[in-house]
Amino acid sequence: MDYIVPLALMAFSSAAALFSLESKSLVYGAIALAVFFLGLSLFFFYLDLPYLAIFQLAVYVGAIVVLIMFTVMIVGDKQTREGRAPLVVLGALGFVSMITSFAYAMEYFGSLDLVPSAQPFSMASLSAAIVQNYGAVILVLACLLTASAYGAIALARKEAEET
Amino acid sequence: MAVLGDGSFWFLVYLLLLLTTGLVLYSVSFALAPRVRSPLKEETFESGQIPPGGKRVRLVMQYFIFLLLFMIFDVVSMLLFAWGYAFFDYGPAGSAYPVLLLFFLVPPIYLTLKVARQVGV
Amino acid sequence: MDDYSRPFFRAIAVTSLLVTATALYLLKGDIMNALEVLLTDPLAITATGLFRALVFPGLLFISVVPLMAEWVERKFVARVQVRVGPLYVGGPEGLLQPVADMFKLLFKEIIIPKNADRPIFLMAPVFAFVLGALPTIVIPYSPSMVIWNYGYGVLLFFAILAFFPLDVLLAAWSSNNKYSFIGGLRALYQQASYEIPIFLSALPAVMLAGSFRLADIAQAQSKVWFVFLAPVSAAVFFVSMLAEMERIPFDMPEADSELVSGWTTEYSGMAWGLYQFSIYVKMLAFAGIFVVFFLGGWTGPPVLPAVAWSLVKVSVVILVLLSTRAFWPRIRIDQLIRAGWGRLIPLAILNILLLVLFQHYLPGVVG
Amino acid sequence: MNGLVVYIAASTVFLAIGVYGLLSKRNAIRIMFAIEIIINAANLNIAAFARYMSYDLGQAQAVATFVIALAAAEAAVGLAIIIEVFRLRGRVDVDEMKEMKG
Numbered sequence: 001m002d003y004i005v006p007l008a009l010m011a012f013s014s015a016a017a018l019f020s021l022e023s024k025s026l027v028y029g030a031i032a033l034a035v036f037f038l039g040l041s042l043f044f045f046y047l048d049l050p051y052l053a054i055f056q057l058a059v060y061v062g063a064i065v066v067l068i069m070f071t072v073m074i075v076g077d078k079q080t081r082e083g084r085a086p087l088v089v090l091g092a093l094g095f096v097s098m099i100t101s102f103a104y105a106m107e108y109f110g111s112l113d114l115v116p117s118a119q120p121f122s123m124a125s126l127s128a129a130i131v132q133n134y135g136a137v138i139l140v141l142a143c144l145l146t147a148s149a150y151g152a153i154a155l156a157r158k159e160a161e162e163t
Numbered sequence: 164m165a166v167l168g169d170g171s172f173w174f175l176v177y178l179l180l181l182l183t184t185g186l187v188l189y190s191v192s193f194a195l196a197p198r199v200r201s202p203l204k205e206e207t208f209e210s211g212q213i214p215p216g217g218k219r220v221r222l223v224m225q226y227f228i229f230l231l232l233f234m235i236f237d238v239v240s241m242l243l244f245a246w247g248y249a250f251f252d253y254g255p256a257g258s259a260y261p262v263l264l265l266f267f268l269v270p271p272i273y274l275t276l277k278v279a280r281q282v283g284v
Numbered sequence: 285m286d287d288y289s290r291p292f293f294r295a296i297a298v299t300s301l302l303v304t305a306t307a308l309y310l311l312k313g314d315i316m317n318a319l320e321v322l323l324t325d326p327l328a329i330t331a332t333g334l335f336r337a338l339v340f341p342g343l344l345f346i347s348v349v350p351l352m353a354e355w356v357e358r359k360f361v362a363r364v365q366v367r368v369g370p371l372y373v374g375g376p377e378g379l380l381q382p383v384a385d386m387f388k389l390l391f392k393e394i395i396i397p398k399n400a401d402r403p404i405f406l407m408a409p410v411f412a413f414v415l416g417a418l419p420t421i422v423i424p425y426s427p428s429m430v431i432w433n434y435g436y437g438v439l440l441f442f443a444i445l446a447f448f449p450l451d452v453l454l455a456a457w458s459s460n461n462k463y464s465f466i467g468g469l470r471a472l473y474q475q476a477s478y479e480i481p482i483f484l485s486a487l488p489a490v491m492l493a494g495s496f497r498l499a500d501i502a503q504a505q506s507k508v509w510f511v512f513l514a515p516v517s518a519a520v521f522f523v524s525m526l527a528e529m530e531r532i533p534f535d536m537p538e539a540d541s542e543l544v545s546g547w548t549t550e551y552s553g554m555a556w557g558l559y560q561f562s563i564y565v566k567m568l569a570f571a572g573i574f575v576v577f578f579l580g581g582w583t584g585p586p587v588l589p590a591v592a593w594s595l596v597k598v599s600v601v602i603l604v605l606l607s608t609r610a611f612w613p614r615i616r617i618d619q620l621i622r623a624g625w626g627r628l629i630p631l632a633i634l635n636i637l638l639l640v641l642f643q644h645y646l647p648g649v650v651g
Numbered sequence: 652m653n654g655l656v657v658y659i660a661a662s663t664v665f666l667a668i669g670v671y672g673l674l675s676k677r678n679a680i681r682i683m684f685a686i687e688i689i690i691n692a693a694n695l696n697i698a699a700f701a702r703y704m705s706y707d708l709g710q711a712q713a714v715a716t717f718v719i720a721l722a723a724a725e726a727a728v729g730l731a732i733i734i735e736v737f738r739l740r741g742r743v744d745v746d747e748m749k750e751m752k753g
Contacts, residue, residue, distance in 0.1 A: 002654045010661035017665060017688050021672040026680060027401075027457065033684050034450065040691050043661070047702045052712045054439040055241050056694075059719050062446025062479075063237040064687065064726045067230055069450065070472065071730050072680060073457055073465075075737050090674050095667045102663040106656055114653040117705040123435075123496065125709025127249030130242070134713050135260040138242075141720055142267040145235050148724035149271035152231040153278060155731035170333075172310075173432045177337050177421050178414065179307040184343065185413040185558060186300035188390070192554030193293040196393045205398045207461040207550065226473045227734065229621055231727045233476040236629075237446075238720045240483035244439065245716075250491035250639075251647060258640045265633050276626050279618075 005046055013039030026072040034065045048121055228275050239268060292406055336431045346420050349602075350564030351382035357606045364610035392553035400550070401458035408455035409551065409558035415451060416562030416569070419444050423572035424499045426582045426590035437498040438490055441573060442483060445528070448566075449475040452547055455559075459550035467546030470617055474534065477624040478527040484632035485521040488514040488639055489577040492650050498573070502581025508649045511578040516635040518578040520628050525570045525605070527620065529563060532609040534620055571601040658699030665692035679733045679743040683726065690722045 013036050020032035037060040044053035130138065246261040308315075311334065318334040329335050336342055355370065359377065362369030374380020396402060422437035424430035434440055449472050456468020490496065492513060493504035504510075511518045527534040548559050575581060575597040582590035615623075639646070665688055672685030694715050701711030737743050 003657050006654070006657040006661065010657065010664065013661070014664045014668060017668045020684050020688075021668065021676065021681060026678070027404075027454075029681070029684065031404075031454075033687065036688065037691065040695060043658075043695055044698055047698050049698055049702070049708065049712055050436045051245065051439070052694075052698060052715050054436055054443045055716050055719060057443040058241055058439070058446045059238055059723055060687075060691075061450065062443065063234045063476075064723060066449050066453065066472065066476065067234055067726065067730055068680065068683065069453055070227075070230060070469075071733055073453070074734065075680065075743055092671070094670045094674065098663055098667045098670065102660060105659055105663075109659060110653065110656050112653065112655075114655050114703045116654060116702050117708075119705070119708065121708045121712075123245075123248050123709075124252070125707060126245055126712050127252070127709070129707070129709040129713040130245045131249060131253050131257040131260070133710060134717070137717060138260045138264055141717060142264045145239065145720065145724050146267050146271055148728050149232060149235050149268070150274070152727045152731040153228050153271065153275055155728070155735050156228040156231060170432050170434065173333055173337055174421060174434075176307060176310055177342065177431055178418065179303055179310070180337060180343055181414045181417050182410070183300060183303045183307055184347075185410040186296055186303060188554055188558065189410060190293060190297045190300050192390050192392075192394060192557075193296060195391050196553055198393055202398075204395055207397045207399075207459075226617075226621060227731075229473060229625065230476055231731060232625070233480060234723050234727045236480045237483075238723045240480060240487070241439075242716060242720065243484075243487055244490060244496075245713075247487045247491040248494060248496065251494060251643070255640070255643060258643070262637065262640060265636065269630070269633070272625050272629065276622065279622070 006043070009039055009043055009046065013043070026075075027069065030065060030069045030072055033068070034061050037061050037065065047116075050121065051123065051126055225279075228278065232271060232275050235271070236268065239264060292402070296406075331428070333431075336429070341420065341423065341425055341429060341431055346417055346565050346568060347561075349568050350561055351386070353564050353567065353602055353606065354382045354385075355379060356603070357609065360603075360606060361610045386557065389554050389557040394553040394555050395550070397459055397461065397550045399460045401460070404454050404458035405550075406555070408451055408458065409555040409562075412448075412451050412455070412562040413558040413565075415444060415447050416566040419569040420565070420572065422498055423569060423576060424502060424581060425572075425594040427499055427503070429591055429594075430499060433497065433499055436496045438486065438496045438501070441498075441569075442479075442486070445482075446479065455551075456547035459547075461550050463545075464547050464549045467549070471530065471547055473617065473621060474527055474530070477621050478524045478628075481520050481524040481624060481628040481632050482528065484629060484636065485514075485517040485524065486577060487632075488517045488635055491636075491639060492646065498576050499581075502576045502583065504650050505580035506583050509578065509580040509583075513646070513649065514578070514635050514639065516631050516638075518574075520632045520635075521574060521577065524624075524628060525574060526608060527624070529567055529570060529605070531567075531605060533612040533615055535614060567602060567605055568598070571598045571605060574601050653703070655699060655703040658695060658703075662692045662696045662699070665689070665695065677744045679729075679736065679745050682745060683729055683733070686729075687722065687726070690718060694718055 016032045016036040016039060020029045020036060023029040023032060037056060041053040041056040041060075044050075044056060243261055243264070246258070249257070314332070314334045318329065318332045321328050321332055330340065338344060355378070358381070359369045370378030370381035372378055373384045394406075396405060419441045421431045422434050422441055424433065452471045452475070453468050456464045456471070489501055489510050492510055493501040495501060495504070548556055551559060572594075575594065579597050579601070581597075582594045584593040588596070669685045669689035669692060672688065673682060676682055676685065697711055697715045697718070700706065701708055733743055
């Protein structure tokens with residue numbers, strides 16, 4: 001059956017995502033976030049896009065979750081006040097509207113006769129995309145990463161001065 | 164779509180084997196070892212001192228900037244692997260942008276090290 | 285065992301039973317196949333996947349090598365310090381001392397400190413064990429002697445490696461001990477800082493071989509080993525390897541004279557044993573990947589079979605890694621981080637630039 | 652019906668969870684979680700459409716990796732800001748971040 005694996009992954013990942021937002025302890029929330037990222041990378045493995053899947057693991061679990069965990073441990077595990085009643089309603093409304101838009105998307109894409117392309121992913125096409133098509137994008141990315149590094153350093157600088 | 168193709172079945176098997184080994188060693192230890200509770204034993208070990216202070220203290224974080232830098236570099240070095248894969252295929256012209264990407268990231272390292280030196284880290 | 289620890293024991297035992305059952309179910313065809321091969325042609329057993337996962341590059345191998353490495357380390361350090369080291373257990377020169385240590389650990393109590401975060405505290409060692417041993421899955425000892433000849437093995441190796449700081453940080457935090465947490469933070473800084481030199485110094489091997497498959501990278505060195513084409517990278521990789529494994533010149537996370545025992549302070553018994561095991565098995569994985577990246581894997585003069593060449597090289601690298609413990613003093617954490625970012629990363633980038641400059645001359649020497 | 656629908660559904664669910672978290676949480680770190688979840692929902696869509704619409708898989712993955720790179724840059728700056736706010740205020744509620752003079 002074609003749907004079982006993605007559906008199971010969807011249940012698994014969305015449970016992890018919900019737990020990461022709703023757990024009492026932020027550390028457990030960060031662990032659940034790591035599990036969510038793991039679920040996403042399993043999605044990518046299942047779609048036969050191994051480079052993206054491993055990139056996801058290395059960057060999200062290896063760097064972002066670690067840094068979030070570090071911040072949580074510095075800031076403190078215990079929650080401050082949580083929940084905003086009017087906005088919860090707004091969030092629920094957003095949820096409903098998104099499900100509705102999904103229904104519309106279903107109506108279009110569900111009617112198409114699509115099969116997953118059988119072409120195996122070749123690393124050469126990714127290299128070609130990076131080296132040839134997206135060279136300028138890499139340059140912009142470099143500027144952006146540098147700028148964010150400068151910004152982060154400037155923000156953290158004061159912190160370092162005081163300790 | 165390859166689910167368990169490409170030999171990844173053995174990845175699953177190996178993972179399960181390792182988990183089994185770890186858990187079995189652990190549970191054997193739990194079963195064999197004695198357990199006697201005593202408040203002194205469960206006190207956290209701080210070289211014989213009585214542990215002062217609260218439960219979880221907040222600690223110094225003067226190397227935080229290096230962690231931020233690590234995040235940026237992690238992404239960049241993973242991206243560079245995609246270029247390294249096709250290093251010989253595109254000649255010198257293909258290397259222009261990736262090398263530029265590397266050069267862009269040297270000044271932040273320099274700045275971070277300078278900041279770190281300024282604050283005496 | 286009292287009421288207090290029974291739930292943990294029950295949970296762990298049930299989980300291990302479930303995992304074992306799943307593994308057996310998945311393997312039922314392969315087990316029958318391996319039995320059949322064993323009955324008809326015993327030598328062909330080395331070609332089955334089950335043999336690889338269970339015996340040679342797999343479980344048995346990776347559990348024997350750490351024990352041997354521990355014995356060699358203790359003997360070696362003892363000789364350097366004019367002692368004799370282990371002597372009594374198991375025949376000549378205390379050969380079975382590590383096995384005895386393991387049995388001792390099995391019978392020691394696992395103490396859970398007050399106010400610890402129990403689920404994380406208890407599960408962290410198991411995950412450390414799995415994460416430490418999992419990278420060995422992609423390391424080839426001969427063209428066919430590898431558990432999973434994955435096309436993206438290099439990336440997978442580094443991705444699994446990236447999980448390690450998370451486990452260390454969680455273990456340190458959950459044991460609710462100030463020394464543990466300081467050690468854990470140091471481990472985080474150290475492993476995060478030295479992951480980048482590792483990536484950047486592994487890049488030349490991928491560039492020269494043009495593949496992420498570790499077997500291809502080893503095969504590409506049939507003419508010249510990459511250590512001669514990218515010597516700076518090899519040196520950077522070696523130093524970063526030491527730092528990632530928290531070996532002696534870089535063992536700030538468990539600096540025993542300052543931090544009791546770093547992030548493993550509160551761990552005792554088999555929990556500590558699993559951590560120790562994971563560190564040694566990580567050493568095996570790193571030595572294997574260093575051999576594949578820079579020392580040509582199984583390639584060598586045909587006086588020895590391919591597997592023997594790999595094993596000889598891996599043992600030499602492990603010996604060099606172990607010997608640092610006897611010769612070097614510990615450096616400070618700020619020196620470590622400064623060296624990582626200020627020296628090793630520029631050096632790794634320099635080697636990449638050199639390869640780009642001499643790109644035109646390289647294809648002739650890469651096999 | 653086809654397999655793509657499941658991926659769109661998964662992506663929508665993740666997006667909805669993310670938006671819910673973004674709107675209903677006060678803790679800045681929780682909001683960070685929500686943002687990461689939303690970015691991942693977008694990435695899943697990119698990957699699934701590339702596979703089902705027969706786009707060039709290399710280009711699709713390149714775009715997805717760029718998205719991840721942006722997410723990493725965003726997380727670096729965001730966490731630096733969170734630490735800074737925590738240092739100034741002692742807590743990380745977004746409601747209290749009225750002025751950002753530093």
